[in-house]
Amino acid sequence: MTQNDENPAKNADDPLAIALSYDDSPAALAKVTASGKGDVAEQILQLAFAHGVKVRTDSDLAQILSEIEVDCPIPLEAFAAVSEILSYLYRCQEKPPV
Template identity: 60%
Template sequence: MAIALNSRGGKAQATQVIAKGTGEVAEQILQLAFEHGVKVRSDADLATILSAVEVESEIPLEALTAVANILSYIYRAEQPSAPESSS
């Protein structure tokens, strides 16, 4: 199962499910993500929760903490590494 999320930040735009699928559709979602440099994270429990969310619907409150943790992980991963200081 693969689920794609979109978060534009701010209160006006909540995080939404923009694509989801299993099998071949999931493979296509993952392939597109990799081709476009989108960070991918595997979380079976969260995927199960989000699979019940309709495409173009906002993430339910029950899943917001998990989604926020994933987005935080992705944002940190996208930041350039700080230069190492020599002692």
């Protein structure tokens, strides 16, 4: 048992990061490409910042997406939120959606 397992309150405060990817194909679904909590989440964020990837904070959506296995498409329940994020990213990049 790790120290975090003994202190559930500490687990709740650990950062959570989820990375999504998608391709430009109209039929393609966004999928989870990385997921992590604590130190792994910090590494995901550091990599995103280092590569100029836009990051958005949404703890509710992150919690939903953290339940999805890596390389799996996002569930229908998360489509609306993820589409908003992708729209935001397109606007940031000044790239029109396909």
